[in-house]
Amino acid sequence: MASESVYVEHCKGINGLDKIILRENRGFSAEVYLYGGQVTSWKNERREQLLFLSSKAIFQPPKPIRGGIPICFPQFGNMDSLEQHGFARNRLWSVDPDPPPCSSHASARAFVDLILTHSEEELKIWPHRFEYRLRVALSPAGDLMLTSRIRNTNTDGKSFTFTFAYHTYFSVSDISEVRVEGLETLDYLDNLQNRERFTEQGDALTFESEVDKIYLSTPTKIAILDHERKRTFELRKDGLPDAVVWNPWDKKAKAMADFGDEEYKHMLCVEAACVEKPITLKPGEEWKGRQEISAVPSSYCSGHIDPRRVNFTG
Template identity: 35%
Template sequence: MSTESSSITLQSPDGASAKLSLHGGHLLSWKPAGAPEQLYLSPRSEFAPGKAIRGGVPVCFPQFSDRGSLPKHGFARTLPWELVQQQQGKDDALAVMRLRDSDATRALWPHAFELELSVRIGGRTLDIELACENLGDAPLQFTTALHTYLRVADLDAVSVEGLAGLRYWDNIKKADALQRMDLLLTGENGVLDLDRVYFGVKERPLLVAEDRRQVAFRHQGFDDTVVWNPGPERCAQLPDMPPEGWSEMLCVEAACIGRPIELPAGESWVGRQSLELLRPR
């Protein structure tokens, strides 16, 4: 599937825009009304069948990272999705994409399911909703995340507010820890090679601030939040990232990791991540 044939462009009446790819059910770009690009997309992404796109908002399903026997982050981000709906309303624009189980997915994960990703833009708000329905006759279990790559101009100037008091798993140190204050990112001598799962965030609002720019993150249905940046050394080992790419992005991801979703036969689960640009640069 070529990039051109799988590309979807959303445009709301107020000028907000987004670009999506049916490859992976992937949000590639988000430009709020009157504001520049807010997501980071690696210029080295391959956009090839079976390959994950680096940047934007990959869908991790039915496994987060390497926490299980499936390919890293599962299979949803590397498979072709179908477009279910695309429309422009009076104040917004919406696209809905769907992924259903197939022989290929059942060979890896023996469950019948339907996954839908809804992306709605309008003004300075982005809503991403992920829904999973168990179409089989037995319970299923999964972990998931919306792996959002936020574009930044100066990593040294970035902070993440709202995580104080939460416990997290530090995947670099392989240890549990407590976040005692707001997370301050410093790209040279401070927090590098950042890979943390914060547990029990639930609907607690988060604020990513960079100088005057502020982006609010709100979650529903997701218990956890991942904060990730590869740092210069690990970034240099990623073939689909430029060496300096780590300094231009920060992942803040709505996730369900600590307690996997348990979905009985015939039941559905829905999670939402909302981003709002409160103050542009």
């Protein structure tokens, strides 16, 4: 059990909520709250925070936690009778007592397996039985890896359909100094214009106003370059064809009680997602979706590689 205490620590977080701290030898760390199955912190070997968490985040159920990586399931957006972005992000998850083997994280020693299943409360609003298994892992190199497995456990023979996103809030020095590479020339749905479809025209994405777009048929790798910090986030994904890009900008920031008025300048959401074509599972079927993020010096990425030509490393 000695190694367990080095890499994985179960403890209490804000307002007494249960959380798990993952640590790697070189100083990388991540924190996961059982409330929401939500990553709220990811730090590099210099203890720098890589994810954005609002200073006004409310760690009080049933309010979702503003920042980190909320899980959007069984829907992304606000379309059905369900609450916006579904219920997974404001339910209490459990540590999975019987996790499946996870070959993609074979080298990771710092990881936790969580599980969320239907409850009587959920069945009233979404009448389907399911098992959602989530593994959050920190690689020896400090990469943050999330693997979701969602299984239809209905006993009535019914299929169910869902949409999904890892609603990742990246911490950036200044939104006006950030660019996103890998989404050029792609079609997107603009949530600010009733999900009308457009084609991205720019060389790379830069930001000077509110943005809320769902990019379609995206590559397995997207790069988020923070020029001021000379840091690039690499987002790699599998099973998630879409990518959501969101920043509320000044007016919407001021309208959110759990978000600081000026905090939009220091965050950008780039999310591995499946939104345009929902996933349908028959009873017994399982879907798997993965996201890995790493932080590297910008010189490694900018101008040296084409994000569209980099294969997902499994």
